[in-house]
Amino acid sequence: MPILENKTIRVTGMRCAHCKRAVESMVRKLSGVETVAADVDSGTVTVSYNAEQVDTEAIEGAIVGAGCDILG
Numbered sequence: 001m002p003i004l005e006n007k008t009i010r011v012t013g014m015r016c017a018h019c020k021r022a023v024e025s026m027v028r029k030l031s032g033v034e035t036v037a038a039d040v041d042s043g044t045v046t047v048s049y050n051a052e053q054v055d056t057e058a059i060e061g062a063i064v065g066a067g068c069d070i071l072g
């Protein structure tokens with residue numbers, strides 16, 4: 001059983017449902033990501049992932065690839 005890590009990342013540039021879907025689909029492509037939920041109102045992306053397969057750098061890279069910037 002992989003040990004799942006949970007992280008909530010604050011982002012800017014996510015303004016509508018289309019942005020939300022773009023972010024979620026980019027992050028979901030990473031192997032090791034179990035779940036991802038982007039929230040437009042709070043500007044956050046909450047990810048559950050297997051830390052043996054993927055790290056926050058890769059996840060943040062996918063978010064940037066979807067057109068958002070990382071706040072932390």
Ligand SMILES: [Cu+2]
Binds near residue numbers: 016
């Ligand atoms: Cu949008």
